[in-house]
Amino acid sequence: MITKEEIKKMSTIARISITDKESEKFADDLNDMFAFINMINEKNFDGAEFTGFCGSESFFRQDKVIEPLRDSSFNGTKSIDISLL
Amino acid sequence: MSENISKIKQIHKLLKTKQISCKELTSKYLDAIDKYNNTLGAYIKVTDELALNAAEKVDEKVKKGSELLPLEGIPVTLKDNISTNGIETTCCSKMLENYIPPFDATCWDIIKSQNGILLGKANMDEFAMGCSCETSRFCKTSNPHDLSRVPGGSSGGCSCAVSANLAAYALGSDTGGSIRQPASFCGIVGFKPTYGSISRYGLLALASSLDQIGPMATSVEDASIIYDALSIKDEKDSTCFGNVNGPTQIHLNKDINGMKIGLPKQYLEGINKDVSDSIFKAIKVYESLGAKIVPLDMPDIKYSLPIYYILVCSEAFSNFARLDGIRYGHRTNSYTNLEEFFSNSREEALGEDVKRRILLGTYVLSGKNYEHYYKKALKIRETIFETFEKAFKECDIILSSTVPQTAFLHNFKPEDQMEAYMTDICTVPANIAGIPAISIPCGTDSNNLPIGMQLIGNSFCESKILNAAYKFEQATFAKNHKSINMGVNL
Numbered sequence: 001m002i003t004k005e006e007i008k009k010m011s012t013i014a015r016i017s018i019t020d021k022e023s024e025k026f027a028d029d030l031n032d033m034f035a036f037i038n039m040i041n042e043k044n045f046d047g048a049e050f051t052g053f054c055g056s057e058s059f060f061r062q063d064k065v066i067e068p069l070r071d072s073s074f075n076g077t078k079s080i081d082i083s084l085l
Numbered sequence: 086m087s088e089n090i091s092k093i094k095q096i097h098k099l100l101k102t103k104q105i106s107c108k109e110l111t112s113k114y115l116d117a118i119d120k121y122n123n124t125l126g127a128y129i130k131v132t133d134e135l136a137l138n139a140a141e142k143v144d145e146k147v148k149k150g151s152e153l154l155p156l157e158g159i160p161v162t163l164k165d166n167i168s169t170n171g172i173e174t175t176c177c178s179k180m181l182e183n184y185i186p187p188f189d190a191t192c193w194d195i196i197k198s199q200n201g202i203l204l205g206k207a208n209m210d211e212f213a214m215g216c217s218c219e220t221s222r223f224c225k226t227s228n229p230h231d232l233s234r235v236p237g238g239s240s241g242g243c244s245c246a247v248s249a250n251l252a253a254y255a256l257g258s259d260t261g262g263s264i265r266q267p268a269s270f271c272g273i274v275g276f277k278p279t280y281g282s283i284s285r286y287g288l289l290a291l292a293s294s295l296d297q298i299g300p301m302a303t304s305v306e307d308a309s310i311i312y313d314a315l316s317i318k319d320e321k322d323s324t325c326f327g328n329v330n331g332p333t334q335i336h337l338n339k340d341i342n343g344m345k346i347g348l349p350k351q352y353l354e355g356i357n358k359d360v361s362d363s364i365f366k367a368i369k370v371y372e373s374l375g376a377k378i379v380p381l382d383m384p385d386i387k388y389s390l391p392i393y394y395i396l397v398c399s400e401a402f403s404n405f406a407r408l409d410g411i412r413y414g415h416r417t418n419s420y421t422n423l424e425e426f427f428s429n430s431r432e433e434a435l436g437e438d439v440k441r442r443i444l445l446g447t448y449v450l451s452g453k454n455y456e457h458y459y460k461k462a463l464k465i466r467e468t469i470f471e472t473f474e475k476a477f478k479e480c481d482i483i484l485s486s487t488v489p490q491t492a493f494l495h496n497f498k499p500e501d502q503m504e505a506y507m508t509d510i511c512t513v514p515a516n517i518a519g520i521p522a523i524s525i526p527c528g529t530d531s532n533n534l535p536i537g538m539q540l541i542g543n544s545f546c547e548s549k550i551l552n553a554a555y556k557f558e559q560a561t562f563a564k565n566h567k568s569i570n571m572g573v574n575l
Contacts, residue, residue, distance in 0.1 A: 002448065010447040014402065015409065015424070016440055017432035029441055030448065033506075037391040040461055048471075050463035 002030050090562055091306040092253045093159050095575050100147055100158050107143035107158045110573075111136050111202050114160045117572040118204060118251050124232065125571075126224040127246040129165060130173055131205040136160070143200050154199040155314045161196060162252040164240050165206040166213055167298070168287035169193055176289050177221035178211045180414040180434035190287020191319045192256055192298050199314070204252055208242030211436045212405075213263055213291045215239050216508045217497070220436055225495065228271060229569045230534055234492040237267030237508075243301050244271040250572025254302040254311055258288055260295045261393050262487075262512025265524035268301055269487035269537025272526045272567050274554070275301045276308040279545050280519035281326045283312070284319035292400035295393075295516045305525060305555040309333045312547060329545050336548035337555040342375030344553060347480030349381040352511055356489040363528030363536045364486050370560055371484070376553075379480045385465070385472050389514040392462035392469075394506065395449050396517075399459050402446030405439070470518045477543040482550050485511050487524040487537035511539060521547050525554045526565045535567060 004023040007030070011018045018026065099105045115133050122128050143158035163169065166176045168186035175181045189197065196203070210220045218226040218241025226241045228234040229249035236245040240257030244267035247255050257264040259277040268275025277299045288298055300311035313334055318327030348368070353361060368378055410416040410430030417429040435443070449458040476483060488508050499505040515522035520543060527538035538557075542550040558565075568574070 006448070007444060010444050010451070012428075013451065014443050014447040015406075015427040015431055016435065016443065017425075017428040018440070026441055026444055030445055033394060033445060037394060037458070040388055040391050040395075040458075040465060043385075043388075045461060045464040045468055048464040048467040050467045 002027050002034065090304045090558070090566075091310070092303050092575065093156070093307050093310050096159055096253060097153055099575065100143065100153065103147065107140040107147070107202070108137060110158070111140040111160060111204075113573045114204055114251065121249060121251060121571050124227070125229060125245050125249055125251070126208055126226040127242045127249065127251055128162065128205040129175070129177065129208050129221070129223045129242065132172060132203050135172075136202045136204050139200050139202050143202075146200070155310055156196050156199045156201045158200060158202060160202040160204050160253045162204050162207045162243060162246045162255045163193060164209050164243050164255070164257045166209060166258055166289040167193055167256060168289070169203070169206070172206065174206070174289065175222070176212045177209050177223055178434065178436065178439070179222050180408050180431075181289075182222065182415065184413065186287070188287065191284035191321060192315050193287065195315055195317065207240070207246055207255060210239035210241065210438075212289075212401075212439050213239040213258060213260060214401075214438045214442055216262075216266055216505065217493070217495075218242060218245075218267070219495065220438055222436070227495070228492045229571060230272060230567065231492065231532070234494055234534070235270065235497075237270035237488075237492060239263040239267075240275075240301065241267045244268055244273055244275070247271070247273050247301050247303060249569050250574055254300055254307055256298055256311075257301050258291075259297050259299055259512075259516065260291045260397060261516050262509045264299045264301055265487050265512050265522060265537065265539060266508060268524045270492040270535065272535030273301060273303055274305055274308050274526075275299070275524045275537075276312060276551075277515060277522050278312055278316065278547055279521045280516075281324045282316045282328055282521075282545065282547070284317070284322040284325040286319055286321040286325070290400075290404045292397040293404065294400060295397065297516070305523070305551060305558045306334070306337060308523065309337055309551045309555070312551075326545075328547075330548060333548045333551045336552045339552050340375070341371070341553055341556050344376045344482070345379050345480040346371055346376050346553070347379045347381040347476055347483040349383045349386065349476070349483060349485065351383050351386045352485035356486050357491070357530070359530035360486045360489060360491065360536050364484070364538060367527045367538050367557065368484065370557060371553075374556055374560060381476050381479065381483070383472050383476060385468050386514050388465045389469055389517045390506070390510050392465045393509070393513045393517060394445065395458050395462040396466070398442045398446035399450050400446070402443050402450060405443055408435075466517055469514060473514075473518045473520060473543070481542075482546075482553050483541040485539045485541070487511060487539040491530045491532070491534040491536055515541050520544050521550055523550050523554050525558060526567070527557070527561070528565055529567065533567075
């Protein structure tokens with residue numbers, strides 16, 4: 001059972017100001033939703049591990065070292081003496 | 086019925102044979118929007134100058150006798166969560182009311198490079214959270230088939246515009262059914278491709294692991310043409326594969342004799358009688374075309390909707406953290422310190438459903454709830470993916486209704502919050518598994534409202550479901566297509 005105090009705490013974490021009346025309404029709504037969501041506890045899914053989408057081995061770009069942008073962005077610029085006065 | 090029902094092909098034929106110039110065609114659409122948009126609320130922004138400029142370029146090409154590109158000269162609308170350089174992209178929220186992106190989403194970039202005609206931005210539920218297109222900051226959208234009813238959501242402006250002939254096609258986004266559900270309610274085709282086949286770059290994210298851009302059109306062939314044009318690998322989206330199995334159009338008219346169509350009993354539970362009657366009539370059509378129906382039992386599918394809300398809300402909690410008034414979005418004038426600034430900015434600019442989902446996301450990610458809800462949801466997600474993998478060893482595609490009911494009335498008040506979310510029950514599993522699914526019209530209910538049928542395929546098997554959808558459409562178009570006496574009828 002989610003209380004309106006918990007909703008207040010969540011709203012602080014989520015950075016959303018809410019009134020007492022709103023926290024009561026959201027507590028009711030979330031309790032309705034969790035009454036449904038808690039059906040996931042009917043069954044044990046411990047054997048499964050989420051591995052990604054669509055059976056793909058990797059979605060990501062190849063992890064290779066490239067020239068840092070910082071160095072290349074100074075190409076062609078003049079060297080300026082910025083020694084302290 | 087083998088009449089050419091592709092609107093894109095019809096428009097190209099009219100342009101090439103010079104029966105109409107692209108500028109005249111665009112003006113017709115703009116006039117129609119001007120006439121009907123106050124009643125329908127499909128568009129929240131009309132980009133007439135941009136559209137007419139693009140139309141001029143198309144006319145020059147036609148004059149020179151150059152070949153037209155697949156989407157060239159075709160009037161389109163984009164859901165308002167797809168970034169358009171220099172044009173407001175608001176997600177229909179007060180939070181981003183004045184946000185003008187400095188870049189284009191890849192899908193719009195492709196259309197623009199083909200001289201596509203952007204008529205404007207379409208209304209949607211705030212931040213794509215909703216199923217009725219009533220939570221938009223700007224206006225409510227109505228269903229062209231019955232103005233007292235909703236067009237569905239969240240891509241309701243898109244489905245309304247296409248159905249009412251105020252655009253030849255639209256691009257929507259689908260996180261749990263937001264393309265297919267409104268397509269079903271408005272009697273058009275809505276296609277959610279495999280996760281990662283069309284670039285999400287420039288789509289304002291709701292839940293990054295579920296969001297997918299896809300076409301909404303008046304025919305399966307148009308959906309296929311649009312999909313083929315947009316499914317290109319994109320370096321800007323690390324999750325984008327493009328179209329790994331080649332063009333789908335060449336497969337549309339293949340014989341489906343012997344195709345195995347799975348019918349999971351779980352998808353038939355609790356659906357409206359008119360809807361189930363139409364689905365069983367559709368099954369008869371497939372049998373008459375030589376397809377074999379395979380009964381399936383997929384018990385774990387029932388966990389799709391609860392884990393969907395855990396995952397969507399968790400990802401939204403993270404994605405929406407940037408909407409704080411500093412990095413993006415509305416800034417409050419009422420604050421005494423920085424924390425108050427953030428909290429009040431978000432409080433003033435976010436709608437009720439957005440707040441509710443962010444709070445749910447905060448709750449399931451906090452403390453022990455992370456293990457109990459979020460990690461468990463990921464495990465169940467894998468199980469559902471495996472359930473589909475197993476099912477596709479027994480059949481080629483899966484058939485179900487798109488939504489358990491037809492379009493509901495405006496201001497419908499559900500008994501509790503979950504009742505409102507239940508319209509997604511048939512569409513959500515495809516997002517959870519990242520697999521492609523299409524909604525096509527398959528009949529009408531006793532109120533003459535459109536009913537949608539959903540075909541689901543295995544990852545990157547877009548060709549199979551488009552083939553099956555096309556054959557069904559060809560066999561039943563005259564019976565199932567309800568033309569609307571609005572907008573531009575070619």
